[in-house]
């Protein structure tokens with residue numbers, strides 16, 4: 001099998017956030033897509049070992065922030081390479097608390113949505129959580145970060161927990 005074929009699938013870059021016991025956490029994810037229009041639902045694929053996974057599993061809610069193309073690497077480093085088990089990612093970040101109680105990251109976001117989980121699929125290393133969108137809004141009219149831009153221009157990597165991770 002030529003796994004390079006999988007590189008031809010395109011994605012954006014997002015922060016998926018959730019809440020548990022009054023604590024907030026979030027992580028970078030590229031595996032986010034809309035699955036239905038009526039009602040509007042999005043799916044996220046989250047590694048079982050991530051703290052965000054246990055937050056979504058326990059609260060049944062998550063938000064998605066759509067990142068701008070200008071998002072700095074230091075922000076992606078915090079949300080994508082560090083765990084909320086070791087650091088409070090929300091300490092110096094601009095966010096709101098949505099109607100679901102989930103935090104919604106506003107820093108570097110062009111748009112956001114908050115959801116309640118309606119289905120979840122055990123896909124092995126990852127769970128695919130499907131959430132019905134309860135509210136959403138635009139923040140600013142800027143280009144979005146694509147996975148392609150992240151890799152080819154910013155020379156970013158995908159860590160082990162990302163579904164698109166490849167050993168090199």
Ligand SMILES: Cc1cc2nc3c(=O)[nH]c(=O)nc-3n(C[C@H](O)[C@H](O)[C@H](O)COP(=O)(O)O)c2cc1C
Nearest residue numbers: 028029030031046047050051052080082083084161
């Ligand atoms: C570019 C990029 C894409 C990523 N995509 C995903 C993804 O789609 N799903 C996932 O579970 N983790 C993904 N990750 C990894 C998580 O963001 C990372 O494991 C994070 O540290 C988990 O944090 P937590 O333990 O606080 O939840 C990605 C990371 C990067 C940098």
